[in-house]
Amino acid sequence: MEMMEAFQRVALALAIGLLVGIERGWQEREMADGARAAGIRTFALIGLLGGLAGYLGPVVGPVVPSMLGVALTLTLIVFSYRAAEPQHDFSATSxxxxxxxxxxxxxxxxxxxxLAAAGGVVTTVLLAARHSHVMVFLKP
Structure with missing residues (x-):
């Protein structure tokens, strides 16, 4: 993969994270500082991490991307739990x-x-559907 293509692909990963992060930040805008587990910056970094893991995979093998995925999963679970515990509002969505x-x-x-870009858009629409009328067109 040429360097310019690699930059474009990693930039797309970052953009997907930003898009989802903007949606999550907007949905949780009323929450107190420190009460949110993840927002714009966090999701942007998660997208960037995924892009870098995808870039490193062919170079270092599948172990490093897998370890990054496991570390990310554990981190998200811990921080989501800590953010949800005071309100007893537990959700796996974030x-x-x-x-x-x-x-x-x-x-x-x-x-x-x-495919990645479409997945980012679909993910954002699904997340936005909870607090809006986005899913109205799916009702029978």
């Missing part, structure tokens, strides 16, 4: 969204960029 962003970051570097 953890799952973080893992999806990580995976889409890998896909953006290792596979079809259009």
């Amino acid at each position: 953890v799952v969204a973080g893992l999806v962003v990580f995976a889409l970051g890998i896909v953006s570097v290792t596979s079809d960029m259009r």
